[in-house]
Structures are given as C-alpha cells and as structure tokens.
Amino acid sequence: MIPLSVPFLNGNEWKYVKDCLDTGWISSAGSYVNQFEQQVADYAGAKYGIACMNGTVGLHIAQILSGVTANDHVIAPNITFIATLNAIKYTGASPILIDVDPKNWQMDLDLLDAYLRDNTIEKEVDDILYSFHKSTNKRIKAIMPVHVLGNIGDMDRLQDIASSFHLDILEDSTEALGTLYKGKHAGSFGKFGVFSFNGNKIISTGGGGVIVTNNEALAKKAKHLTTQAKTSSMEYLHDEIGYNYRLVNVLAAVGVAQMEEFPTLLENKRKMDRFYRAELTGIGDIEFQSVSSDVDANCWLFTFKTKYMRDLLEYLNENGVQSRPFWVPMNQLDMFKNEIYVSNENHSDKVYNSAISIPSSAGITTTEMETVVKTIKEFYKAL
Numbered sequence: 001m002i003p004l005s006v007p008f009l010n011g012n013e014w015k016y017v018k019d020c021l022d023t024g025w026i027s028s029a030g031s032y033v034n035q036f037e038q039q040v041a042d043y044a045g046a047k048y049g050i051a052c053m054n055g056t057v058g059l060h061i062a063q064i065l066s067g068v069t070a071n072d073h074v075i076a077p078n079i080t081f082i083a084t085l086n087a088i089k090y091t092g093a094s095p096i097l098i099d100v101d102p103k104n105w106q107m108d109l110d111l112l113d114a115y116l117r118d119n120t121i122e123k124e125v126d127d128i129l130y131s132f133h134k135s136t137n138k139r140i141k142a143i144m145p146v147h148v149l150g151n152i153g154d155m156d157r158l159q160d161i162a163s164s165f166h167l168d169i170l171e172d173s174t175e176a177l178g179t180l181y182k183g184k185h186a187g188s189f190g191k192f193g194v195f196s197f198n199g200n201k202i203i204s205t206g207g208g209g210v211i212v213t214n215n216e217a218l219a220k221k222a223k224h225l226t227t228q229a230k231t232s233s234m235e236y237l238h239d240e241i242g243y244n245y246r247l248v249n250v251l252a253a254v255g256v257a258q259m260e261e262f263p264t265l266l267e268n269k270r271k272m273d274r275f276y277r278a279e280l281t282g283i284g285d286i287e288f289q290s291v292s293s294d295v296d297a298n299c300w301l302f303t304f305k306t307k308y309m310r311d312l313l314e315y316l317n318e319n320g321v322q323s324r325p326f327w328v329p330m331n332q333l334d335m336f337k338n339e340i341y342v343s344n345e346n347h348s349d350k351v352y353n354s355a356i357s358i359p360s361s362a363g364i365t366t367t368e369m370e371t372v373v374k375t376i377k378e379f380y381k382a383l
C-alpha cells in the first residue's frame, strides 16, 4: 500500500532523542523545547514561538488570549478539520461558518465581507470598538482563516476585512508551514499563528504544535498559560487557571531534527505537486485546487476534484493506493448544525462530494507517484 502521508525521519531524530534519554531530560524542561520554538518562529518570520502538545491546544490558547468568551462569535471556514471548531467551542463561543470559494477551497471573502456589512453594527465597549451581530447581539471577536491543504487565500483582503470589523486574526496555519503569500509566511499575518506537527503534517514530532506571535507580552502569556500559570520557580503559586499543554523535550528533540530537514522536505512536496499536476492534467474530469500567483504553497496533501470521487476512492484503496475523502463540512456535523452558516450556493458540500486526497508523503518516490498516476488512469479508462 502506498500510504497517504507518513513522516520522513532520516535526519538527526534518533541522535537527539537518544541525547534526551542519555541525559534524562525527557520531560517538560530541556534545551530542545526552546530550540524548537525558536527554529519554528524564525522560519515563519515571527518573533516568538511557544511549543505545545498539539495544534488543537495551540488554537485553544490563541482563542483565550484573544479574549474570546462564551458570549462571542468567532468566524471560521465551513471546510476545515474539526480541531478549528473544537478550539472555538472550548471557550464557549459560537462559530459563524463561512462557505468556501469553489476554486481555492478557502473561506469565501466576498461572502464574508457582504455578510459582515449586512449583519453587524459597531459598538464601543470600554473605549474599544467591536462589531456586534445584529440578530444574536453577540460580539464578533476573532476570525480564524484556515490555510486549507497548505494553500492560502487573499490575505491582504482578509486583513482589510478584519481591521474594518475589529476582528483579531487567529491563523489556523497548522497545515501551512512553509507556505508564502506575497513572500510572507503563513502564520505571520495575525495576532497568532498556530502550526501542527501531528503525524500526517509536512514535518512531525508525533504530536506537537507551536504558537507563533510577534507580540512579546502575548508570547509570555501563552507560555504561562500552557505551563499551569505558575508564578514562582520555587513555590507552587499560580495566578490563574492554567493548562498543562506543554510539549515534552523528547518530542521537541524530534522537532529540532525535523526542522533541519524541512527545506529538503518542502522541496520534495513541491516537486510532487508539479509531478501530479503535469501527469493528471486532462485525465477524466479531474480538477485541481487553484493556487493564486501570489502564493507559494507548501503542497502539503495533493487533493483534486472529480464527480467520480466515491468510486475512485474505493478503486484506489483496493488497488494499493491509500486515498481519503475530504472533511465533512462543519455545518453537516450534529454539534454545529445549529450554528450560523453563511452560504449562497453551498460550495462546501460540492467540494466535499468531489474532493479526494492521494499519497503525498514528503518522502514519496517517483516510482510510487508513477504507480499512483497509473492506477488513476486505469480507473478512468475503465469507466
């Protein structure tokens, strides 16, 4: 079976993990944590990095530090991995789900802009301006763009909308390490960006995440909150309800080694993307995700649309090519079906019913990609 996406661990991972075991620094203190945080922040063009257990908890911390409360709304795309929405719900806030652009599969910004114009009023609270939803009377505190599949939308436009409506940008850049918009890194456009190092991501620590920000005070608070909000190095004094969200040194050691390999792995992903696009153009009714000329994507997971998605999925998985459908749109899940869903044509559903992801490991070989392409071509020939 050619796997969908597996980690590539051929660098110094073993050496650094062994160092942790040999020295006993396996837990929450240790030099790899700081090193990993700094590497990721430097790479993403941010000043500060805060390591945490996974991307989901990183997104939770970003919500808390943006001041999101149970009386607020947070805007998110209707097509994302569940973690984005879970992070909003952990604060008690209510998501506003925005349909996606049928071409790039990111949040539809025309729709978002029109919706906010028609449905919000500006109000001042304690000398600060906010947008309130006209019918729910809730404040809309933040927006979470998700850089779906490592692609990225029009960030200039998104920043304009966010500033017009006083929204904090909390980037779910979990899939987008290495992605550039007009030469600027995904994760560096908002108050916070969050990266994930889960097993299927472009690089991995098994499980892990890094929150990035340019704001020193917020960075300190993020570190504080993820480490039980302890105020003294000696006494067990804590000044608020904190979280045990830290990343342990053994996993950070894997991360340091993975970051060393990252430029090579990113180049492999981009090569893979070029190969698949060249080989699959004109095959059956295959339609690719469109990537703007402003964007240099990290090409995380190769996904295309076809109306034969269900049959192709079955065919590929039966013939040694591991493939997966796309995420069920958030508005179709029981927990979120009563949330506000902004849509004209429900493109989310159409993307969901036609998108399929094919093997995209950073270490995928040309022979493997040739097999994937050959199997896809066989499927369409037999139609």
Ligand SMILES: *Cc1c(COP(=O)(O)O)cnc(C)c1O
Residues within 6 Å of the ligand: 054, 055, 056, 057, 080, 081, 083, 084, 146, 172, 174, 175, 196, 197, 198, 207, 208, 209
């Ligand atoms: C992977 C992912 C996350 C969560 O990351 P974990 O590290 O698995 O918790 C959040 N959002 C999106 C869009 C993701 O793909």
